[in-house]
Structure formats: structure tokens, C-alpha cells
Amino acid sequence: MDFLALLFRWLHILAAIAALGGPMFMRLALIPAAAELPPEQRQALNEGIRRRWSKVVMAAILLLLVTGLYNFIWFVKLSHTWGPAWETGSDNATLYQALFGVKFLLALAVFFIASALVGRSAALARFREQARFWVTVNLLLGILVVCIAGQMRMMHAGPNRPPPAIATEKD
Numbered sequence: 001m002d003f004l005a006l007l008f009r010w011l012h013i014l015a016a017i018a019a020l021g022g023p024m025f026m027r028l029a030l031i032p033a034a035a036e037l038p039p040e041q042r043q044a045l046n047e048g049i050r051r052r053w054s055k056v057v058m059a060a061i062l063l064l065l066v067t068g069l070y071n072f073i074w075f076v077k078l079s080h081t082w083g084p085a086w087e088t089g090s091d092n093a094t095l096y097q098a099l100f101g102v103k104f105l106l107a108l109a110v111f112f113i114a115s116a117l118v119g120r121s122a123a124l125a126r127f128r129e130q131a132r133f134w135v136t137v138n139l140l141l142g143i144l145v146v147c148i149a150g151q152m153r154m155m156h157a158g159p160n161r162p163p164p165a166i167a168t169e170k171d
Contacts, residue, residue: 015063020142054118103148113138
């Protein structure tokens with residue numbers, strides 16, 4: 001067993017949970033509850049959350065990029081040992097790499113939106129002013145990334161199957 005690969009997979013999944021769980025909580029609980037506050041309190045709450053959450057967002061992005069690159073290289077390194085269905089140019093390899101490309105581009109969009117929402121840049125203030133909309137977009141894109149990741153994982157792991165029956169001696 002490759003413990004480094006396992007560690008990187010765990011870190012990737014944990015970072016994805018943070019990157020998707022935060023916007024889910026914000027969209028479904030925080031934004032509606034904060035809307036009931038007076039403007040001054042809402043602004044103070046948003047600023048306090050932005051300061052703290054920005055560190056989580058940046059750490060999640062870094063972990064997702066580093067562990068994702070490692071996981072992709074590890075997969076490509078092993079895929080040639082899985083037989084002709086996974087050799088370069090095969091339908092499986094081509095589809096997997098295409099899905100990876102789409103997933104990566106969508107993830108970059110998620111990273112940008114998340115960074116814009118927690119950033120301080122005046123140029124991206126429109127994102128923060130329309131937080132409900134952009135958090136919703138980010139949440140939907142994040143869910144799509146997770147769905148693509150699940151399909152990619154099924155392509156090389158296959159569905160769960162029961163263990164083979166144990167042969168017994170017949171009398």
C-alpha cells in the first residue's frame with residue numbers, strides 16, 4: 001500500500017469537504033440568517049467571517065492543487081499497468097483525461113469565486129455585494145466538480161463488488 005498516496009487522497013477529500021461545505025452552510029444558513037440583522041451588524045459579521053474564512057479558503061485551494069496534481073500523476077503512473085483498456089489513446093484514458101480537464105477548469109472557477117468572495121480587492125467588490133448569487137454559483141460548480149470526480153473514480157476503481165465466494169470441499 002502506498003501510504004503517501006492514501007494521505008494525499010485523504011487531504012484532497014478533506015480540502016474538498018471544506019471548500020464545498022463552507023458555501024453550503026453560507027447559502028443555506030448564514031446568508032438567510034444574516035439578512036435579518038441590521039446593516040451595521042451584518043457588515044461587521046461579514047467582515048469577521050471574511051477574515052477567518054479567507055485562511056480556510058486559501059489553505060483548501062493550496063491543498064486541492066497540490067494533492068490533486070499528486071493524485072493525477074499517481075493515477076497516470078499506474079494506469080498503464082491496468083491493461084489495454086487504459087493505454088494511451090484508449091477510450092478510457094481519453095475520457096478520463098477529458099473529464100480531468102473539465103474538472104480542473106471548473107475547480108479553477110470555484111477557486112476564483114471563493115477567493116473573490118473572501119478577498120478585499122475593490123475590483124471584485126461586486127462579487128461580495130452579490131454574495132447570495134455567487135455563493136450559489138460556487139456551490140453548484142463545486143457539486144459538479146464532486147460529481148465528475150466520482151465518475152472518474154468509478155472509471156478506474158469500478159463499482160463495489162462482493163468478494164468472490166470461498167470454495168468449499170464437497171463430500
